[in-house]
Amino acid sequence: MSSTEDLSLEYRSFSLDLAEPLETADGTIDSRDGFLVRLVDESDDVGDGVVGVGDEPTAGPAVGYGEATPLQGWTESLDACERALERARDALQTDGPIEALETVDRQVAARHALALALADLQATRESTPLYRYLGQGPMVGRVPVNATISDGTPAETVRKAREAVDRGFDCCKLKVGIRSVEADIERVRRVREAVGSSVELRADANEAWTYEEAESALEAFTDLGVSILEQPLPAGALEGHADLRELNSGVSIALDEGLLEHGVDSICEADAADVVVLKPMALGGIDVARKVAAWLTELDVTPLVTTTIDGVVARTGAVHLAAAIPDVPACGLATGELLAADLGRDPVLLEKGSAVVPQAKGLGVSDVWSER
Numbered sequence: 423m424s425s426t427e428d429l430s431l432e433y434r435s436f437s438l439d440l441a442e443p444l445e446t447a448d449g450t451i452d453s454r455d456g457f458l459v460r461l462v463d464e465s466d467d468v469g470d471g472v473v474g475v476g477d478e479p480t481a482g483p484a485v486g487y488g489e490a491t492p493l494q495g496w497t498e499s500l501d502a503c504e505r506a507l508e509r510a511r512d513a514l515q516t517d518g519p520i521e522a523l524e525t526v527d528r529q530v531a532a533r534h535a536l537a538l539a540l541a542d543l544q545a546t547r548e549s550t551p552l553y554r555y556l557g558q559g560p561m562v563g564r565v566p567v568n569a570t571i572s573d574g575t576p577a578e579t580v581r582k583a584r585e586a587v588d589r590g591f592d593c594c595k596l597k598v599g600i601r602s603v604e605a606d607i608e609r610v611r612r613v614r615e616a617v618g619s620s621v622e623l624r625a626d627a628n629e630a631w632t633y634e635e636a637e638s639a640l641e642a643f644t645d646l647g648v649s650i651l652e653q654p655l656p657a658g659a660l661e662g663h664a665d666l667r668e669l670n671s672g673v674s675i676a677l678d679e680g681l682l683e684h685g686v687d688s689i690c691e692a693d694a695a696d697v698v699v700l701k702p703m704a705l706g707g708i709d710v711a712r713k714v715a716a717w718l719t720e721l722d723v724t725p726l727v728t729t730t731i732d733g734v735v736a737r738t739g740a741v742h743l744a745a746a747i748p749d750v751p752a753c754g755l756a757t758g759e760l761l762a763a764d765l766g767r768d769p770v771l772l773e774k775g776s777a778v779v780p781q782a783k784g785l786g787v788s789d790v791w792s793e794r
């Protein structure tokens with residue numbers, strides 16, 4: 423970045439309700455609170471500096487957007503996040519972007535917001551879509567996505583899976599682990615009967631099961647054609663997950679919570695995962711997540727990307743991250759439809775089980791600051 427830049431960071435708090443609560447074995451998510459971040463380069467006065475109606479610059483200083491949406495158990499608290507953003511704002515004024523990132527190094531949601539805003543700003547200056555700025559890779563038109571289905575009654579689960587397939591999804595991830603394993607096997611069986619054999623089904627237990635429970639689930643899931651079982655055992659259980667893989671059930675084992683606890687090297691040394699789930703909000707940013715993805719690929723583990731049920735800014739950042747990962751499998755990015763309201767217009771179209779990747783410069787999110 424130029425040495426003449428004069429970046430200022432502003433943030434605003436937001437609260438978004440979910441359209442209906444997302445039930446998981448780890449608790450219910452019914453709203454998402456966080457901070458929308460805007461970076462403005464005051465020195466970068468391209469054009470005539472005219473500021474449009476609202477306060478969206480038309481031809482004026484370059485702008486970058488970021489989002490910090492903490493989630494209990496995955497990131498710092500909302501309070502710690504706000505204090506970190508305050509520090510980042512001050513460090514940016516007195517020292518610069520590198521120092522600002524350093525001051526929020528341990529507050530992953532705050533770091534996510536700052537890193538995203540910096541990347542959006544820089545990609546915008548370079549007139550490059552964010553995923554190409556990130557990955558330096560080829561043009562990517564779409565990334566495959568899964569529908570995210572709450573851990574509800576069998577009837578609700580079947581209804582939601584059917585609806586998702588009717589809307590074009592060909593991969594559904596079912597939350598499991600609240601009920602008994604037998605009940606979950608029955609839920610998955612009923613969904614399989616309802617959607618047919620061509621739809622990919624995954625299950626995410628969010629650490630709910632014992633080894634024996636996971637083993638019996640895997641046995642049934644093999645016959646039901648479940649492709650991925652995500653985090654069946656507690657995050658600490660690296661060996662347990664490695665043992666589940668050794669059963670050769672044909673169902674891939676994915677770690678999610680386990681990544682935050684152990685890191686890539688321990689997971690790979692233990693042979694504990696076929697797939698690792700990357701949540702940029704919990705990893706400290708799409709830049710960090712992109713490096714983790716490259717390292718996993720190098721070690722023959724498949725990365726996939728999901729949100730933590732974020733607003734449009736972070737969600738679109740995650741879409742760009744997924745687009746920068748070659749041959750990424752279906753990702754948990756269709757989570758905007760779980761929200762009752764959003765921060766602004768969604769630039770990502772969902773079509774036939776894919777997210778259409780924005781090709782505009784930067785993130786491609788534009789009307790989030792003025793429409794408030």
Ligand SMILES: O=C(O)CCC(=O)c1ccccc1C(=O)O
Binds near residue numbers: 755
């Ligand atoms: O992966 C998806 O389909 C959506 C994301 C998701 O399930 C999730 C959302 C918030 C917190 C945790 C998780 C999870 O994957 O465990």
Ligand SMILES: [Mg+2]
Binds near residue numbers: 628653678699
């Ligand atoms: Mg998960």
